[in-house]
Amino acid sequence: MSRPPLRTLLAMAALLLAAPAMAGTIAIVNATIYTADKAGVLTGATLVMRDARIVAVGRNLAVPPGATVIDGTGKMVTPGMFAPLSTLGVTDSEGMTEVNDARSGHKRYSAAIDMADAFNPLSLRIPIARVDGVTRAMLAPVAARGGTSILMGQGAVISLGGGSDWLVKSRAAMFAEFGEHAATLNGTRAGTMLAIREAFEEVRTAGKPANDPNLDSLLSKLDIAALRPVLAGQVPLVVHANRASDIVAAIKLARQFKLRLVISGAAEGWLVARQLAQANVDVIVDPELQLPEEFESLASRSDNAKLLHEAGVMVTLSSSSTASSNARNLRQLAGIAVNGGLDPQAALAAITLNPARLYGVDKQLGSLAAGKVADVVIWDGDPFELSSYPVAVFIDGERMSDTNRQTALRDKYMRMHKLK
Amino acid sequence: MFNFRGRQFLLMLLSAALAQPALAQAPPYSSTYAAPPTAPVLIRNATILTGHGTRLDQAELLIADGRIAAIGHKLDVPPNASIIDAKGRWLTPGILDPHSHLGNGASPHVWAMSDVNEMTNPTTPQVWAEHAVWPQDPGFMFARAGGVTSLLILPGSGNLIGGRGVLLKNVPATTYQEMKFPNAPQVLKMACGENPKRVYGEQKKSPSTLMGNVAGYREAFTKAINYREKQRAWERESKGARPDRDIGLDTLVDVMDGKILVQFHCYRADQMATMLDMAREFNFKIYAFHHAVEAYKIAPLLKASGTCAAMWADWYGFKMEAFDGIRENIAIVDAAGACATLHSDDPVGIQHLNQEAAKAMAAGRRAGLVITPERAIMWLTANPARAVGVYDKVGSLEPGKQADVVLWSRDPFSIYAKADLVFIDGALRHDRNRPRQDSDFSIGTTQQQELPR
Numbered sequence: 001m002s003r004p005p006l007r008t009l010l011a012m013a014a015l016l017l018a019a020p021a022m023a024g025t026i027a028i029v030n031a032t033i034y035t036a037d038k039a040g041v042l043t044g045a046t047l048v049m050r051d052a053r054i055v056a057v058g059r060n061l062a063v064p065p066g067a068t069v070i071d072g073t074g075k076m077v078t079p080g081m082f083a084p085l086s087t088l089g090v091t092d093s094e095g096m097t098e099v100n101d102a103r104s105g106h107k108r109y110s111a112a113i114d115m116a117d118a119f120n121p122l123s124l125r126i127p128i129a130r131v132d133g134v135t136r137a138m139l140a141p142v143a144a145r146g147g148t149s150i151l152m153g154q155g156a157v158i159s160l161g162g163g164s165d166w167l168v169k170s171r172a173a174m175f176a177e178f179g180e181h182a183a184t185l186n187g188t189r190a191g192t193m194l195a196i197r198e199a200f201e202e203v204r205t206a207g208k209p210a211n212d213p214n215l216d217s218l219l220s221k222l223d224i225a226a227l228r229p230v231l232a233g234q235v236p237l238v239v240h241a242n243r244a245s246d247i248v249a250a251i252k253l254a255r256q257f258k259l260r261l262v263i264s265g266a267a268e269g270w271l272v273a274r275q276l277a278q279a280n281v282d283v284i285v286d287p288e289l290q291l292p293e294e295f296e297s298l299a300s301r302s303d304n305a306k307l308l309h310e311a312g313v314m315v316t317l318s319s320s321s322t323a324s325s326n327a328r329n330l331r332q333l334a335g336i337a338v339n340g341g342l343d344p345q346a347a348l349a350a351i352t353l354n355p356a357r358l359y360g361v362d363k364q365l366g367s368l369a370a371g372k373v374a375d376v377v378i379w380d381g382d383p384f385e386l387s388s389y390p391v392a393v394f395i396d397g398e399r400m401s402d403t404n405r406q407t408a409l410r411d412k413y414m415r416m417h418k419l420k
Numbered sequence: 421m422f423n424f425r426g427r428q429f430l431l432m433l434l435s436a437a438l439a440q441p442a443l444a445q446a447p448p449y450s451s452t453y454a455a456p457p458t459a460p461v462l463i464r465n466a467t468i469l470t471g472h473g474t475r476l477d478q479a480e481l482l483i484a485d486g487r488i489a490a491i492g493h494k495l496d497v498p499p500n501a502s503i504i505d506a507k508g509r510w511l512t513p514g515i516l517d518p519h520s521h522l523g524n525g526a527s528p529h530v531w532a533m534s535d536v537n538e539m540t541n542p543t544t545p546q547v548w549a550e551h552a553v554w555p556q557d558p559g560f561m562f563a564r565a566g567g568v569t570s571l572l573i574l575p576g577s578g579n580l581i582g583g584r585g586v587l588l589k590n591v592p593a594t595t596y597q598e599m600k601f602p603n604a605p606q607v608l609k610m611a612c613g614e615n616p617k618r619v620y621g622e623q624k625k626s627p628s629t630l631m632g633n634v635a636g637y638r639e640a641f642t643k644a645i646n647y648r649e650k651q652r653a654w655e656r657e658s659k660g661a662r663p664d665r666d667i668g669l670d671t672l673v674d675v676m677d678g679k680i681l682v683q684f685h686c687y688r689a690d691q692m693a694t695m696l697d698m699a700r701e702f703n704f705k706i707y708a709f710h711h712a713v714e715a716y717k718i719a720p721l722l723k724a725s726g727t728c729a730a731m732w733a734d735w736y737g738f739k740m741e742a743f744d745g746i747r748e749n750i751a752i753v754d755a756a757g758a759c760a761t762l763h764s765d766d767p768v769g770i771q772h773l774n775q776e777a778a779k780a781m782a783a784g785r786r787a788g789l790v791i792t793p794e795r796a797i798m799w800l801t802a803n804p805a806r807a808v809g810v811y812d813k814v815g816s817l818e819p820g821k822q823a824d825v826v827l828w829s830r831d832p833f834s835i836y837a838k839a840d841l842v843f844i845d846g847a848l849r850h851d852r853n854r855p856r857q858d859s860d861f862s863i864g865t866t867q868q869q870e871l872p873r
């Protein structure tokens with residue numbers, strides 16, 4: 001496919017971006033639309049959105065009268081990206097304790113922690129991630145250095161739209177730490193497992209007459225309340241585990257307590273892909289990991305995501321580091337997963353639809369289909385290619401600004417050095 | 421059993437060996453790197469990015485005796501040359517990563533493998549990174565698969581003066597000496613900013629502020645001047661006992677004498693300017709600022725001082741001094757005429773520096789700068805080679821230079837590009853179709869296990 005020269009693209013982008021935030025009906029016409037849904041990839045297609053919703057996606061659609069038309073010739077359209085493990089809005093800098101609310105506590109159990117309590121919709125990092133096409137995120141607690149909670153707290157799904165209605169779903173997941181990290185707090189892996197079992201048993205028996213009132217409680221009342229929906233299988237437990245044996249142990253635990261389990265990390269997941277698929281466990285993996293950086297990831301391989309996907313496991317992609325500042329690099333991860341053999345459409349779903357499914361918000365979010373929320377990104381080329389950029393990002397059908405603190409700094413110094 | 425004559429012969433050999441003057445032996449810690457002999461290789465039909473700013477289409481490159489023998493079109497081909505058809509593929513110089521901790525902060529990341537920072541004193545010019553390099557770090561192998569042919573291993577940034585770094589050829593080896601880049605200048609790692617003042621401030625020691633940082637460098641170099649003066653006076657006059665030797669001050673004297681090249685960890689623009697003044701006070705040159713997330717703010721100053729900036733494509737905000745990082749940093753430094761280079765400082769990032777360069781290039785283009793692939797490849801090759809003082813040996817594809825060459829499956833700035841073949845001094849060290857487990861740490865582990873059925 002021949003590409004229009006860069007200058008033309010820039011001029012087109014400038015025209016698009018000069019338009020004010022659009023309301024009413026918007027139609028993107030003659031575009032290549034990656035739906036991340038059953039419809040697959042549609043060429044020469046049209047997407048119509050109205051009042052925060054997608055009303056139609058397909059070929060040969062009539063443009064509704066009065067719609068603002070965006071020419072999608074040569075453009076790719078995707079759903080907004082969804083960061084599945086993010087600290088956007090709960091820290092503006094990991095290295096500064098003054099502005100870092102992403103860490104879990106140092107208590108063994110902090111299940112009652114609700115990450116949404118710390119969210120700042122005006123965080124400087126949100127517009128930085130947004131101009132690169134990230135529209136939704138799961139706020140997840142991060143293991144604190146030098147010891148961490150085993151049950152770290154509850155995450156919330158948020159919008160990067162910057163408005164007051166940023167909360168999509170509160171308490172959408174519970175996060176737990178296994179493996180080498182957790183063993184630093186509990187002595188050993190067996191200690192971690194015991195600590196989790198003790199907590200879950202206490203939730204099971206709390207308030208029942210058989211419970212011995214003379215025994216000290218391990219959990220606070222709020223911890224118990226937070227864990228009840230997890231043990232009822234209504235809220236997923238996202239367990240960070242890399243070693244195959246840790247993953248198998250988590251599967252066993254999930255079976256025993258009837259949990260809905262998600263494994264994050266899963267560096268050695270390919271070794272137990274069949275068990276994961278049979279137990280209906282989803283994974284969040286970092287496709288960059290092929291180097292055995294830890295003893296618990298000796299079997300890391302670049303085709304981990306591919307092997308898991310082909311075994312029937314639902315794969316979501318996330319970086320294992322720089323979760324907040326570089327959430328924008330999700331599409332680079334998707335490209336790297338494709339290099340590792342993952343099907344490109346599966347890779348797209350792994351950064352859009354699958355995270356929405358993980359956290360139970362896929363009825364509204366994650367793909368381009370009639371009736372869904374209009375989180376839409378228009379790209380000037382293959383969205384995985386690093387030379388491509390979004391020319392427009394919509395959240396809830398509203399056109400987002402294409403400027404942020406970084407573009408302002410750039411412009412200031414380019415002018416100073418007479419490069420602009 | 422030896423007969424008499426045999427024994428005599430052996431003795432002769434032995435005495436000959438003993439008689440070899442000690443002078444003929446290389447100094448301790450010297451490179452023992454030797455590229456294996458190879459037959460000439462002709463790569464043809466390639467898109468070649470030369471590393472000195474030009475691009476050749478459907479061109480040929482001839483490698484012979486470990487060197488670039490010729491580059492261009494319709495080359496004379498030696499009869500024993502093997503020929504590689506590179507139709508659709510791109511050829512570039514090998515990547516030089518000027519900032520890595522492979523080997524001294526090795527995988528697996530356990531306490532026993534953590535040898536980056538000697539944080540027992542804010543100035544440790546006496547330590548050498550090479551004495552901690554573990555050649556079995558599997559990170560070397562994955563970096564090689566990403567097209568990295570040389571890398572500078574540095575001490576960490578916990579100290580004001582961290583110690584000497586070492587440039588390595590990225591070849592499989594059992595000793596670091598077998599990897600050591602022959603005849604490369606040594607470097608000294610220094611650090612400004614938050615890290616030293618945090619490490620020592622937390623111990624209620626100096627430095628605990630940026631003021632303390634600068635006082636620390638100035639005291640160290642002042643000591644080195646006095647030391648040099650005493651040593652030289654004794655050499656001139658041979659009066660009294662020779663002054664005690666101090667291996668740390670030897671390092672600083674070599675810096676001031678221009679023999680050791682300073683590589684300075686520094687993020688903020690104002691701090692970099694202060695370091696340039698400090699270097700001027702003691703009459704040495706800073707070859708590169710590392711991390712340099714605010715290099716774009718002082719690009720003209722870097723140009724004037726001839727100091728390179730070694731940068732990430734898009735790391736920002738993880739601490740206060742990184743708060744103003746922007747993706748256009750590299751492109752702006754380059755456009756302003758200063759020396760811009762990528763670096764990884766990361767065992768994962770080093771595996772895809774081509775992608776990192778692609779992000780930097782794309783950001784620059786979006787800001788309206790004209791950046792060609794033949795220009796951007798210099799951020800990974802020629803410019804880091806300049807920053808570490810080996811551009812006369814590697815960093816571009818020119819006849820006579822060492823044949824460190826990468827053949828990419830396609831345009832290396834595409835996310836889908838893979839390093840098909842990696843040559844180091846003309847020897848094929850990575851072939852994507854024949855992956856090798858060169859690291860002992862990766863041998864016999866579950867990584868190569870058969871897929872479970």
